[in-house]
Amino acid sequence: MFDALDLARPHLRDVQPYTSARDDFTGEAHVYLDANENPFGSVTGGGLNRYPDPHHRRVKSRLAETLGVGTEALFVGNGSDEAIDLLIHAFCEPGSDHVLVTPPTYGMYAVTAAVNDVEAREVLLNRDYTLNVPAVIGALTAETKLVFLCSPNNPTGNLQDPEAIAAVARAAAGLVVVDEAYIDFAPHGSVLPRLGDLPNLVVLRTFSKAWGMAAARVGIAVAHPSVAALLGRIKLPYNLSQPAQDAIMDAAGRVQERDRFVDLIVAERAWLAARLVSAPGVEIVHPSDANFLLVRFTDAPTTYARLAAEGVIVRDRSRVALCEGGLRITIGTRDENRELLRALGASGDNGVPTATR
Numbered sequence: 067m068f069d070a071l072d073l074a075r076p077h078l079r080d081v082q083p084y085t086s087a088r089d090d091f092t093g094e095a096h097v098y099l100d101a102n103e104n105p106f107g108s109v110t111g112g113g114l115n116r117y118p119d120p121h122h123r124r125v126k127s128r129l130a131e132t133l134g135v136g137t138e139a140l141f142v143g144n145g146s147d148e149a150i151d152l153l154i155h156a157f158c159e160p161g162s163d164h165v166l167v168t169p170p171t172y173g174m175y176a177v178t179a180a181v182n183d184v185e186a187r188e189v190l191l192n193r194d195y196t197l198n199v200p201a202v203i204g205a206l207t208a209e210t211k212l213v214f215l216c217s218p219n220n221p222t223g224n225l226q227d228p229e230a231i232a233a234v235a236r237a238a239a240g241l242v243v244v245d246e247a248y249i250d251f252a253p254h255g256s257v258l259p260r261l262g263d264l265p266n267l268v269v270l271r272t273f274s275k276a277w278g279m280a281a282a283r284v285g286i287a288v289a290h291p292s293v294a295a296l297l298g299r300i301k302l303p304y305n306l307s308q309p310a311q312d313a314i315m316d317a318a319g320r321v322q323e324r325d326r327f328v329d330l331i332v333a334e335r336a337w338l339a340a341r342l343v344s345a346p347g348v349e350i351v352h353p354s355d356a357n358f359l360l361v362r363f364t365d366a367p368t369t370y371a372r373l374a375a376e377g378v379i380v381r382d383r384s385r386v387a388l389c390e391g392g393l394r395i396t397i398g399t400r401d402e403n404r405e406l407l408r409a410l411g412a413s414g415d416n417g418v419p420t421a422t423r
């Protein structure tokens with residue numbers, strides 16, 4: 067029987083979470099004098115004077131419906147970045163355990179490991195950005211408490227084969243965290259359905275991308291109930307503000323609106339990729355299952371500086387292993403994408419240089 071507590075740092079088994087009087091009280095109350103709040107209201111109005119639900123009960127049942135999972139499988143955090151931090155905090159003993167990451171990938175896994183004084187061991191992706199499954203499996207030890215895989219991967223944009231991820235999960239004694247921040251932009255390939263038979267999988271999702279809710283700061287971990295419960299036990303009590311909880315209650319049912327954004331961004335991705343391939347200085351436009359394109363330029367640092375001088379900011383990944391010459395370009399609106407092409411000196415809609423139109 068899988069139990070996260072067998073993998074967790076031993077001292078956490080006995081840590082009792084902070085409780086409030088509202089946890090002990092199950093009846094109907096109408097006078098709340100337990101939490102030292104301001105009874106009169108907020109200086110801004112808007113009813114922010116009461117602490118939000120630390121257990122996110124309504125949010126979780128709404129999200130459980132949207133995702134088709136049980137509420138007990140959910141952890142909801144201040145962005146998926148919080149889940150990354152809590153996973154490392156919960157499972158990795160500083161100085162002795164380590165996490166495994168597969169660069170080029172999202173930088174926060176290694177940064178958060180470093181902040182927690184936990185080593186991040188690296189197994190590079192293959193040159194085509196697929197997972198090097200034998201190398202990942204070969205690197206696993208008893209101290210590999212977490213393997214971070216990102217699918218679709220940031221900054222390369224490609225989806226990883228769910229079978230490759232499952233192979234790693236079957237081989238790992240620790241947890242395999244699959245960051246699906248960009249999965250809504252991929253046609254298929256989520257490993258969420260595999261959670262039932264792979265109890266050491268943790269799937270991260272975020273509202274920051276397809277849902278367009280980056281400022282609300284809400285991310286989710288879907289995991290074995292014992293993992294979700296442990297994260298819930300060690301998080302800060304009020305990690306999701308009331309405005310964030312309200313925003314998610316409003317957003318979670320709006321799957322059609324999300325899908326409309328996804329369709330727009332995917333169409334815009336194809337439009338931009340088709341024009342970038344013939345843009346000056348472009349060597350490769352990598353295929354993407356995400357809301358960005360990794361583009362290899364002959365001279366990325368100069369291109370980056372020229373774009374910045376024109377007020378167009380992209381992400382310079384050119385010094386990252388296997389991304390040499392690469393700039394990561396988020397898909398913008400049609401106008402923004404035209405601006406980008408113009409700044410690159412590229413052709414616009416009809417093969418006419420945008421600068422001359």
Ligand code: PMP
Binds near residue numbers: 216220
């Ligand atoms: N995972 C990946 C792969 C990301 O690219 C990002 C954001 N850039 C995050 C997680 C963080 O998302 P959130 O806004 O939910 O913290």
